[in-house]
Structures are given as structure tokens and as C-alpha cells.
Amino acid sequence: MKTNWNRITLIAAACAVCVGVFATSANATDWGPYQVDDRRSGYTYMTDESRAMQVDSFQNPGMIWVEQGADLWNETNGKAGKSCASCHGDATESMKGVAARYPVYDEKAKKLQNVETRINTCLEKNMQAEPYKWESKEMLSMTTFINNQSLGMPVDVKIDGAAAEWYEKGKAFYYERRGQLDMACKHCHEDNAGGIIRANTLSQGQANGFPTYRLKWQKVGSLHRRFRGCNKQVRSAPFGNGSDEYLALELYVKWRGRGLPVETPAVRN
Amino acid sequence: MPSLKTLIPAIAASVLLAGTATAGDLVSYKVVDYGIPSSLTGKAGDAAAGEKTFVNRKLGNCLACHQVTKLSAHPFHGEIGPSLDGVAERYEEPQLRLQVVNAKEINPDTIMPAFYRTEGLHRVLKNFKGKPVLTAEQVEDVVAYLKTLK
CATH class of the missing domain: 1.10.760.10 (Cytochrome c-like domain)
Known part of the structure; x- marks a missing residue:
């Protein structure tokens, strides 16, 4: 029997189109960096x-906590008479990248530290201040402020x-x-x-x-x-x-x- | 005729040998062909009560995952489980019963909770410890309701 090459080519082309259509529809939305x-x-x-x-x-309601955190950053707190800024200076520089790489293993503490536990370690050990309670206004403000310094940076x-x-x-x-x-x-x-x-x-x-x-x-x-x-x-x-x-x-x-x-x-x- | 003395151990043995014997206060049941042939309560459930249990967010909460056209008066039907429209035409009563009692007997990886099971669970919240999601009666009511979905 003679092979109908025209017909086979046509079917192959149709299949290619179908595959193409499915591939495109599966990726319909380009979410960019998201x-x-x-x-x-x-x-x-x-x-x-x-x-x-x-x-x-300006619309993001979470920015209120970022602003509160920025204020806390410069506030003196604890017996050592220090603020976060005393050691870490300008947060826009020093805290950049923290949210992208945390949680990290802390050799001194011999455990994993996330941003919250790291803040409390700093408060207690370096500032001789009371640790923040979890979900308190202070903790949420400080973590939102610190993490916001890494806005757009890829999680790594x-x-x-x-x-x-x-x-x-x-x-x-x-x-x-x-x-x-x-x-x-x-x-x-x-x-x-x-x-x-x-x-x-x-x-x-x-x-x-x-x-x-x-x-x-x-x-x-x-x-x-x-x-x-x-x-x-x-x-x-x-x-x-x-x-x-x-x-x-x-x-x-x-x-x-x-x-x-x-x-x-x-x-x- | 066997005497009572011989019957009692025989009954005890048959309970132990049942496909899945559930401990605690739960009624034990037997799985046959991916179904539970006998009612957990020994009688038929009440479909009207079953509909209420099915919809109730603190009981069956079935609409969280399943869509049912007949219940469109209730808002927000989930879509992660299959639609239950016509489910009674696709499954027999024993299969519907096992699906509600413990769907993992059919698909071990399913997201669907077992509604009548207390064993082998991990870190159950205090208020729910040792309790199945539904009682045997509620399971039978839901099964009776599912049988109306044709």
C-alpha cells in the first residue's frame, strides 16, 4: 500500500498545532517575578x-507596621542604653537581604533562628531589654520593617x-x-x-x-x-x-x- | 443448636476478624469490595437529617470541597473534591458508606477526612480527641442523603 505522506504530514502538523495551543494555554498568565x-x-x-x-x-495597609518599626529601630531600649541603630546603623543597608536568607542556623545558639527569635536574642543579650512578645505590636512592627528592607529580593x-x-x-x-x-x-x-x-x-x-x-x-x-x-x-x-x-x-x-x-x-x- | 457458651466466643472472634475493627467506642464494621455492606447502626439513616449534617460546617461540611447543584441555595461550594451530583448513580450504598467512614481505605493519599475513625491520628486538638467527626447515626444519615443524589 502506498503511504499517503501528504496526509501524515497534515496530521503531524495538526498535532504540532494542538501541542502548541496547549503549551500556550498552560502558560497563559505571565506572573513575572511572582x-x-x-x-x-x-x-x-x-x-x-x-x-x-x-x-x-500608599494603599498597602501593612506599611503602617513598617513605619512603626522604623521608629522603634531608632528608640533606645534596655539597660545597655542602645537602640537597634546603635549597632546596625541604617536598616535600609544593614537589614537588606535578611528576609531573603532567614531562617539561618546560629552557631552560638546551636539552633535555627528566624527574624523574630533573632530580634529577641539581640534585645536580651545586646540591649539588656525585655524580649518582645510574639504577635505584639512591637514584634510585628519590627519584623515587618526588617523584612520590608528585602522587598523584591529572591528568597535564598x-x-x-x-x-x-x-x-x-x-x-x-x-x-x-x-x-x-x-x-x-x-x-x-x-x-x-x-x-x-x-x-x-x-x-x-x-x-x-x-x-x-x-x-x-x-x-x-x-x-x-x-x-x-x-x-x-x-x-x-x-x-x-x-x-x-x-x-x-x-x-x-x-x-x-x-x-x-x-x-x-x-x-x- | 449451638449453646450460648459456644456462641459468645464465636461472636467475639468474628468481631476481631472483621476487615477493619475500630477500637474505642466506635462500632466495628467489615469492608467488602471497597464498601461497608451493613449499616453502622443496624438501620437505615434519615435522609432529611443527613442533608442537615452534610451542610453543617461543624459536622459534615461536605460543601467545603464538593459541589451539589440541589444545594445551590447554600453559598460557596468547593471544587477540590468531585461534584456529588448523581453520586448515587455511580456508587452503591456500601461504597458510599466506606467513602464517608474512611476514604483512605480506597485511596490512601486522599485529602478527604475519615468521618468515622479515631485511631492512628496525630496530634488531635484536645476537644476532638477520641471522637469521630460524625457519629454512626450521622454517618448513616449522610449515606441516606447521598442516596437521594440521582
């Missing part, structure tokens, strides 16, 4: 209104060396089912990101925008507060703010969002 490979910032799951609110610093956490053990612990947490509803982080944020649960769109649960101004909270909140909320939603006993479990999870989740820009203060539902 997407790196298959990693998408929570920004990409929000409404246009919320996105506009976030990127305009270290997971080798002494941090490796914490990374593994965080990863195990992420995949472990918990609570009466028996769900792991991955069931919502990996298997069903983009899906709708009740009135909400599930995101990948990225950590690059914290502290985040949540419309539901009407204020900024820490990543560990969000972890606690998630754990309670699946009817699981939450861990404490600043606990080793959440520090490890913070490192792992930050790693999952590697390359995404720091967005503090992000605006989210």
Missing part, C-alpha cells in the same frame, strides 16, 4: 484589587551544613498528616493549590510575604500565627510560636518558595 518555575507566590492567587493594594505602598535560604537537619525536620512536618481531619500541609498546598475550598482559593502556601497583612485579620500577622491557624483548621494541636517545629517548617516552606521575591508586607485574604 512565579519561578512551578513555584507561585500567593500574590498570583489573589484578586486584582488585592494585588493593586499590595504593590502601591541555606539548607546545607547544620541547617540540613532542620530542613529535613520541616519537610517531614509538611508531609505528616495531623489532626482529627488528618491532613498534611501538602494535601492543600501541593496537591490542591489553585483549587477552591469553600469561598477561598488554595495557594501554594508560600512564606515570602510575611508578616502578611491579612484582610481577614485586619492587621499583619506572622508566619507562625498562620501555621497555628492552619493546624487548628485541621483540628490539630498547634505548636508554639517560635517552637523548633515551626522554625523547621519555616525553613522548609521558605525553601519551597526559593527564588520568589520577598513581598513583606504582602496583602492576602
